[in-house]
Amino acid sequence: MTQKTREEMQATGTCGSGRITVLQLGSPSGLYGAERWILALVRSLPPDRFDVWVGAVKDHPRDPVPLCEQAHSLGFKTVVFESRGRFSPSSLGQVRRFMQRNRIDIVHTHGYKTDLIGVIASLGTGCRVVSTPHGWTSDPDLKLRLYETLDRVIFPFCDAVAPLSEAMSRDLGRIPGVGRKLHLIENGVDLQEVEAVDRVEESMTRWKEEGSLIAGYIGRLIHGKGLETLFSALAGEGMGKWRLALVGDGPQREEFVTLAGRLGLGERVRFFGFRPDRLSFLRGFDTFVLPSESEGIPRCVMEAMAARVPVVASDIPGCRYLVEHGRTGLLFPTNDAAQLAHALQSLAADPELARRLGVAGYHHVTESFSGARMALQYGRLYEELVPAAKPER
Template sequence: MEEVRRAQEIGDPSSPARQPRTRILHVTFNMGFGGTEQVIRQLVNNLDPNRFECEIACIDGEVGAIGKEIEAKNGIKVHSRQRGSGLDWKIILWLRKLIKHRHLDIVHCHQYSPFTYGWFAHWGTGAKVVFTEHGRFHPDRYRKKARFINPIIAHTTKTLVAISHATRDALAEYEYMPRYKIDVIYNGIDPLTVIDDEHRHFLSTNLGLQQGELIIGTVARLDPVKNHALILQATRALIDKGYKVRLLLVGDGPERENLEVLAEDLKLGSAAIFAGFQTQAADFLSLMDIFLLPSFTEGTSMTLLEAMSLGIPTVATRVGGTPEIVVDGETGVLIESDDLTALTNGIQILIDNSDQRRSMALRAKARFHDNFSAKKMVERYQQSYEST
């Protein structure tokens, strides 16, 4: 193993020997589009290459678009195998073989199911386990098995990470993991840049946007937990009050047909634009004046961070990790969950007060750079790996 590591050291062979790099295996469901996948991408792309080397293992048999991009651009190995129903011991043995044959030091498991597989697989290999909980399902629930199994798993796991204090609290309450052992590391991204005027004009023309319209919207999978229906209802209420707004929904998912029917029932017509899935969704985000996030639950929303990096104020529900990101009255407006009146009023406040909207935009951008950049997140994980 030592010979393998020395062969991987970087630099002139005649120079003093460097410390061998820490080899990390990120275990996840797949590497498609999503917040977890974006965190993994930031880590494998930005960890110090002189100190760390990464590989990825997908247990759902699909590498996904982000995984393919990482493999093509960075040469990072992405392994994939389809798990069966129940607890698939073949996946455990497959991961164990990877850990041993690839001489891996750390198994970084993202989400609970990959954590279970990675935890079983690491035994007897000498590797250490890091677990990151990226968010919770809604509604959260107690599980009898968790009460007995999770304290043991947590005790024998080197490092536990939650992406927000709210997520940490949920791990302690619903998963029976010791709160004192859970570190909080906020998600981070590279800041987005505003699209140029030519590209903005091109997108606006294709979407049928007009001068003088105020664009509200969101970028998210069309899933019930995101509560897009409330946005459609708020748009109808704003139009009925005489506001000239257009709603831009970027994303696709199982709720699309239901939402399109609702938009038709509300007689929104061209006021509601379903842009569908976009590989360059951030370009569409740049068109929005107000970002909306009325989800029933959130961990640390990556699209919320993207909106903040662009200086877009937000109206969002006071759930999960969102209140740790949005400062109510300073970088956006926080409302209670599933409250149509509150969402409508929150948007209306920002429409009516352009100075306040601009002030919130500047503060949102500053708060992003102070707390939620990819650089800060990667630094925290590097420290965590080195103490593992």
């Protein structure tokens, strides 16, 4: 187990401070929606009321942990637990000892693996467990289906389950023993992080100077994100002015590179990989496209709205929650490349429509989906679970 510490105010621990000590336990791989969600939450929690650690359990000693690296750079205390393979009893012991030594009041988990670790490691410690499920896969393979089923079995043993959307809340409410523990806290975005970036990435600037229109995607390169549909739309007739910037990485990257080549997209599609400066790319997009087959409430769409970039998204529950067709963005039928192309052509033909959608999206996300609002609700939940006078443990 390794630890990193910054900020003197947080380094002193909470004994006698009256603050609630929270361990956010996230994924060790990548810095995508759920991990950025954790960072948005911890940045908005009041430090005079909450002492926050950000942690992860990694499978291999040499692997980097982007979540903890980013949290550390922001001044938060971080801890990395090491597991021998996908899951091991040793990691449970590490987490449990850490909870006891640092008097953790709440472990907040994010995903089936951390849910299981959090529930088992906290037994007998007095530590409360809060789980935030970040969404389900629309067409999982057998292995993933087993993991997601396991997660549903774990939820009744948590002290609170906080889904990000009403649809997820309804789904979880059907599980015996979960209904009374549900706390719907809708997704939020760190508006300050988005607003702080005004630089446009150099490649985006060059494309615009060449007269191109830029469609952008930020996220994982995996099946289920609908990227095949996006490629097909760009390969259609009349789409020659559009270029596509893909910011992110994933196991299907090479497969998508091959597909783009086979469709004749050539230099019109560029894979930029994972980029910490993703928001400087976003600032250069003419539109943000999310063609996913399933989502919770996608933070990437929120970030695009916060940057006043018009959104084109698949007509699925998670996207409909944010995008009102024709008012805060455009929706198209899932996996329908022709309709996606039509939506992009509509924006190209009517710059005033694009501007209006961007402005309406900005007002919608700032009024209803700020990270500060989300943190306020989680703060109240944490305080409900932990008595005002912290018990000796």
